[in-house]
Amino acid sequence: MALRDVKPTRSELISLKRRIALSERGYKLLKMKRDGLILEFFKILGQAKNTRSELDTRYEKAVERMAVANTIEGAIGVKSAAFSVNEVPNIELTSKNIMGVVVPEIKASKVKKGIMDRGYGVLGTTSIIDDTASSFEDLVDAIIKSAEIETTMKKLLEEIESTKRRVNALEYKVIPELTEARDFIKMRLDEMEREELFRLKKIKARTSV
Amino acid sequence: MEIAVIGNSEFILGFRLAGIRQTYTFESDDALVSTINGILSDPNVGILVMNSKDMERVPRRLQNILEDSVKPTVIALGGEEGGLSIRERIKRSVGVDLWK
Numbered sequence: 001m002a003l004r005d006v007k008p009t010r011s012e013l014i015s016l017k018r019r020i021a022l023s024e025r026g027y028k029l030l031k032m033k034r035d036g037l038i039l040e041f042f043k044i045l046g047q048a049k050n051t052r053s054e055l056d057t058r059y060e061k062a063v064e065r066m067a068v069a070n071t072i073e074g075a076i077g078v079k080s081a082a083f084s085v086n087e088v089p090n091i092e093l094t095s096k097n098i099m100g101v102v103v104p105e106i107k108a109s110k111v112k113k114g115i116m117d118r119g120y121g122v123l124g125t126t127s128i129i130d131d132t133a134s135s136f137e138d139l140v141d142a143i144i145k146s147a148e149i150e151t152t153m154k155k156l157l158e159e160i161e162s163t164k165r166r167v168n169a170l171e172y173k174v175i176p177e178l179t180e181a182r183d184f185i186k187m188r189l190d191e192m193e194r195e196e197l198f199r200l201k202k203i204k205a206r207t208s209v
Numbered sequence: 210m211e212i213a214v215i216g217n218s219e220f221i222l223g224f225r226l227a228g229i230r231q232t233y234t235f236e237s238d239d240a241l242v243s244t245i246n247g248i249l250s251d252p253n254v255g256i257l258v259m260n261s262k263d264m265e266r267v268p269r270r271l272q273n274i275l276e277d278s279v280k281p282t283v284i285a286l287g288g289e290e291g292g293l294s295i296r297e298r299i300k301r302s303v304g305v306d307l308w309k
Binding site for chain 2: 038041045048049055056059060062063066070078079081082083085086087088089090091092093104106129132133136137139140143144146147148150151153154155157158160161164
């Protein structure tokens with residue numbers, strides 16, 4: 001709001017004062033929200049780091065096992081075992097609320113399976129297939145966990161960014177401009193009052209002569 | 210909801226062993242892009258798993274979409290990628306590099 005758009009009237013002053021009070025209240029609230037979100041973010045950050053590193057190690061392990069299985073069983077053997085697996089891991093998305101941010105909560109149903117539940121024959125395959133399958137099941141578990149945490153992180157970060165922007169806009173743009181306008185109106189009103197007084201005195205001096 | 214996996218045949222084979230049905234391979238980069246688009250529009254996929262090497266082959270624009278996507282959540286395996294994108298975001302929104 002440029003200063004020349006401000007009309008130096010009393011009602012304008014009152015409404016400006018109201019707006020300043022409102023902005024300051026909002027600013028305080030948003031600042032608290034931002035701090036709360038960052039606190040929440042720090043909680044998640046530790047978990048995210050852990051799950052990430054666990055995910056990486058599990059992935060490496062799974063790839064290694066896969067290579068071994070491929071070497072021992074041959075690609076066809078592994079493939080045939082893979083195609084006979086019929087237990088599908090199902091995931092369920094529910095949402096929870098962290099300070100107004102809706103984050104998903106992912107629940108998985110039965111990723112880990114026993115040897116008998118995998119679908120391929122126990123006799124026809126070697127134990128290396130079982131090892132590979134179980135390490136990949138571990139991996140999928142880790143993926144599900146880290147998917148939840150990373151999504152939460154993403155959402156929190158987004159919210160932090162927008163809240164921060166709002167806080168800064170209020171602190172450095174909205175509130176200073178409003179107070180500047182208020183001071184301008186105050187000054188103008190005082191000035192007008194002085195002018196009026198002076199005018200009255202002049203008139204009085206002229207009439208009394 | 211299900212988990213979807215995109216990658217070369219070796220990559221997806223392991224996930225098939227773990228029981229994941231929605232596995233896709235691709236021959237060319239174009240095919241990769243169209244597969245990804247198909248998965249993004251599938252409401253039944255909750256998590257998309259990719260290899261970070263394949264992630265690099267995706268055009269930059271789509272990569273950004275994937276990184277921002279919440280449903281499905283995209284997880285890149287292997288390499289630094291998964292950590293890196295989040296790291297960048299943390300730097301941007303908090304202002305400090307906290308990922309270390």
